[in-house]
Amino acid sequence: MAGIVGYGAYVPIYRIKVEDIAKVWSEDAESIKKGLNIREKSVPGRDEDAATIAVEAARRAIQHADLEGTDMGAVYVGSESHPYAVKPTATVVAQAIEAGSRLMAADLEFACKAGTAGIQMVMGLVDSKMIKYGMAIGSDTSQGRPGDALEYTASAGGAAFILGGEKKDMIANITHTVSYTSDTPDFWRREGASFPSHGGRFTGEPGYFRHITGATKLLFEQTGFKPSDFDYAVFHQPNGKFPINVAAQLGFEMRQIEPGLMTPIIGNTYSGASMIGLASTLDVARPGQRIMVTSFGSGAGSDSFAIEVTENIDAKRDRIEPVREMVSKHKTYVDYSVYLKNRGSITKT
Amino acid sequence: MRDVAIIGAGLCKFGERWNSGLKELMAEAGIMALEDAHISSHDVEMLYGGTMASGRFSGQEHVAALMADQLGFKNIPAVRIENACASGGSALRQGYISVASGIHDIVVVGGVEKMTDVTSSEATTALGGAGDQEWELFQGITFPGLYALMARRHMHDYGTTEEMLAAVAVKNHENATKNRFAQFRKSITIDEVLRSKKVADPLKLLDCSPISDGAAAVVLAPLDIAKKYNDTPIKVMASTQATDTLRLAERDSLTEVKATRIAAQKAYEHAKVSAKDIDVVEVHDCFTIAEIMAMEDLGFYPKGKAGKAVLEGETALNSKISVNTSGGLKGCGHPVGATGVKQAVEVVWQLRGDAKERQVDGAEVGMTHNVGGSGSTAVVHIYKRAD
Amino acid sequence: MERASASLWRKIRSRYNLVGNECQNCNTPYFPQRVVCRKCGRNSKMVEKQFSGNGEIYSFTTVRVPPDTFKDEAPYFIGVIRLEEGPMVEGHVIDNGIAPKIGTKVRMQFRKMYVDGQEGLIYYSFKFEPL
Numbered sequence: 001m002a003g004i005v006g007y008g009a010y011v012p013i014y015r016i017k018v019e020d021i022a023k024v025w026s027e028d029a030e031s032i033k034k035g036l037n038i039r040e041k042s043v044p045g046r047d048e049d050a051a052t053i054a055v056e057a058a059r060r061a062i063q064h065a066d067l068e069g070t071d072m073g074a075v076y077v078g079s080e081s082h083p084y085a086v087k088p089t090a091t092v093v094a095q096a097i098e099a100g101s102r103l104m105a106a107d108l109e110f111a112c113k114a115g116t117a118g119i120q121m122v123m124g125l126v127d128s129k130m131i132k133y134g135m136a137i138g139s140d141t142s143q144g145r146p147g148d149a150l151e152y153t154a155s156a157g158g159a160a161f162i163l164g165g166e167k168k169d170m171i172a173n174i175t176h177t178v179s180y181t182s183d184t185p186d187f188w189r190r191e192g193a194s195f196p197s198h199g200g201r202f203t204g205e206p207g208y209f210r211h212i213t214g215a216t217k218l219l220f221e222q223t224g225f226k227p228s229d230f231d232y233a234v235f236h237q238p239n240g241k242f243p244i245n246v247a248a249q250l251g252f253e254m255r256q257i258e259p260g261l262m263t264p265i266i267g268n269t270y271s272g273a274s275m276i277g278l279a280s281t282l283d284v285a286r287p288g289q290r291i292m293v294t295s296f297g298s299g300a301g302s303d304s305f306a307i308e309v310t311e312n313i314d315a316k317r318d319r320i321e322p323v324r325e326m327v328s329k330h331k332t333y334v335d336y337s338v339y340l341k342n343r344g345s346i347t348k349t
Numbered sequence: 350m351r352d353v354a355i356i357g358a359g360l361c362k363f364g365e366r367w368n369s370g371l372k373e374l375m376a377e378a379g380i381m382a383l384e385d386a387h388i389s390s391h392d393v394e395m396l397y398g399g400t401m402a403s404g405r406f407s408g409q410e411h412v413a414a415l416m417a418d419q420l421g422f423k424n425i426p427a428v429r430i431e432n433a434c435a436s437g438g439s440a441l442r443q444g445y446i447s448v449a450s451g452i453h454d455i456v457v458v459g460g461v462e463k464m465t466d467v468t469s470s471e472a473t474t475a476l477g478g479a480g481d482q483e484w485e486l487f488q489g490i491t492f493p494g495l496y497a498l499m500a501r502r503h504m505h506d507y508g509t510t511e512e513m514l515a516a517v518a519v520k521n522h523e524n525a526t527k528n529r530f531a532q533f534r535k536s537i538t539i540d541e542v543l544r545s546k547k548v549a550d551p552l553k554l555l556d557c558s559p560i561s562d563g564a565a566a567v568v569l570a571p572l573d574i575a576k577k578y579n580d581t582p583i584k585v586m587a588s589t590q591a592t593d594t595l596r597l598a599e600r601d602s603l604t605e606v607k608a609t610r611i612a613a614q615k616a617y618e619h620a621k622v623s624a625k626d627i628d629v630v631e632v633h634d635c636f637t638i639a640e641i642m643a644m645e646d647l648g649f650y651p652k653g654k655a656g657k658a659v660l661e662g663e664t665a666l667n668s669k670i671s672v673n674t675s676g677g678l679k680g681c682g683h684p685v686g687a688t689g690v691k692q693a694v695e696v697v698w699q700l701r702g703d704a705k706e707r708q709v710d711g712a713e714v715g716m717t718h719n720v721g722g723s724g725s726t727a728v729v730h731i732y733k734r735a736d
Numbered sequence: 737m738e739r740a741s742a743s744l745w746r747k748i749r750s751r752y753n754l755v756g757n758e759c760q761n762c763n764t765p766y767f768p769q770r771v772v773c774r775k776c777g778r779n780s781k782m783v784e785k786q787f788s789g790n791g792e793i794y795s796f797t798t799v800r801v802p803p804d805t806f807k808d809e810a811p812y813f814i815g816v817i818r819l820e821e822g823p824m825v826e827g828h829v830i831d832n833g834i835a836p837k838i839g840t841k842v843r844m845q846f847r848k849m850y851v852d853g854q855e856g857l858i859y860y861s862f863k864f865e866p867l
Contacts, residue, residue: 470802470803470804470807471804473801473802473803474803474804474805477803483747483768484768484825484826485826486803487744487849487859487861488814488826488827488828488849488861489799489802489803489805489806489809489812489814489828489849489850490799490814490826491799491801491802491803493799493801494797494799494814497797498795498796498797498814498815498816498826499795501795501796501797501838502794502795502816502838505795505838546800547798547800548800548801549797549798549799549800549801549814550797550798550800551797552797594774596826597816597826598794598816598817598824598825598826599823599824603794603795603816
């Protein structure tokens, strides 16, 4: 099956601490930090959106894969914060990586799993030999209503994966993928609404946990794998706690999910979340190791992947900055007022 | 080529002229120039009108025809000259060429800008059109921003200081207190300049010339008949102009306006004088750094030395060289299209000995220096008493 | 809508990706592109050239009084950047906590330049990030 040829992640440099948000709403920062397992979240610059983040991730992926933009036969961008309601983000990305015009491109939306849905679509095109290489991106500048619980986690970031069908290119082979889908109203945003709404505690059990376990168990069923067959696991991470809990429920150990658990230090990057987690895991994975990824998108569904790292990974290792290094090295803190300004919540009249 | 003289000069009060539109401003300066030349409207054969952005500021294009119309110059040819902030100086040069060539005898050169009918941000955007629209304005670069980039590099390369920049504004305001046409007739201190609001670091509000309304006009005639009209005609010894890239970053140097240097070299050659012969000079001080660079590029000081000279008072009225006796763009005001012509008016008055309390003692040779954009156009004129 | 979309669209390649050009007659690189080489004039032979996006700050300022299109962005840094291939270009310098100085190394990033009101287009361009 198709495999990963290169990847790149991008997280904006600005951060806001849980304490700075909690102060505004007179909430207890310590209990929030503990309850959500999150310390700080990324904040996009005023001049960043899902398209600019997607481009930065895409450029890193091209560099990592050692390919040209024109090698891409498809570009799919998954996001729930596409800058336009009508006018694709994917064309902006394709133009910015100089992909030329001979390619397929589209925007995807499936809450936080639009990016992994893109991976599955590109896999189909590669495996059917319609294209040689394709790129799937998950990128978001997610929205959290001021004062809402989501405000502590909704952040910005993205990752791009280039997939191809030739073994010699692959740093990791995707050996299997499945999805688990149902109509579940756990979280939504209507056309034209600035902020998403959610079903509170309903987002947990019937949303996140049911779909992640559903997809993961289906993957096990179809492949015969069990948790101990994987060196690493990455789950969608709307906060720092859910992925730990779902991993435990499924029988994974903490050490398997730790490399890909990014939300405690960058927040929930929505479409970017499980993909940045995978990128960060690939940064440390060695040839022959296995990674399991299960994303989650509200509304709702999960995509699950079984991935096997190839010996090519080491040769490309130093071509881009590792995710954790990028996140810890390039950051600058903002306070709540700058955060509001960056989000465009306060403007000069 | 014939020798050319200025036989009449006129100006209107610069500033926020709430009661006056384009027509009133032009008429005020134009009539004063005609009276000064002792000619009637019907004597004028050709008009060159300098204005930068009347369309943006007043919604009015076709300004030369309007000027001729409003001044009663019936049916004569009239041409608008637009060269950004050097529109006035460029119009003067066109007038000079048309008289020198022998095609016309009596030519009026007018300059006008009515800038206060739009918001200051609209004015900022309009002035930005003097730079590269696609690669400077699009990036959010303002005109103070462009000169700030030059100032920063000048400070880095030559040790020019913010105090030296401030000294330009202080001197020009001091001169403006002695000019009844000036927008600001108020002395300021170096400390006030340094403490004024930052616009584009290191430039502060008082480093910047203001947004102004105003008009200026001169009447040109062949030198050999000039005395018929005026007892003290002023001979135009040289009229030169040069260009450079529109975009600042593409120039050979950020700390020199090469167009100024080239135009000045040619002007000195044509007039057969050197910088040390100049008694009075009006330079284009749209920003304080611009005056410092102009003093260097015009050859009055070696590169990097003008800032210190200004700070030490060498360019004040009746010192080593009297610079911007009108108050310059900073003190007198900067209605862009009018500025280049106003500079000529000031030098005419100085060379005639009519500059009253700001008179430069024994002024014989004068110079004007008008710049468009961030240095894409420079126009230099040298003048001498011809009586 | 301030401008016809085509006026900005036609520069997209250069703005998104620092695509400039070079005169094959004298090997002078240009960014932004020139139709005619400054040195060779009518003998110029221009071909496209991709610039790396690496450079250093040659001069800089902080724009505090912006044009209307940037009113919510001010104050912002503007730099003259000397690209490693030679040409100098004006551009936004991203505020990433590293104070710009003359000589600071920078790298191109892809950012929003400005947004045409609530309903107009979003214009993207290069900006420079201090390293």
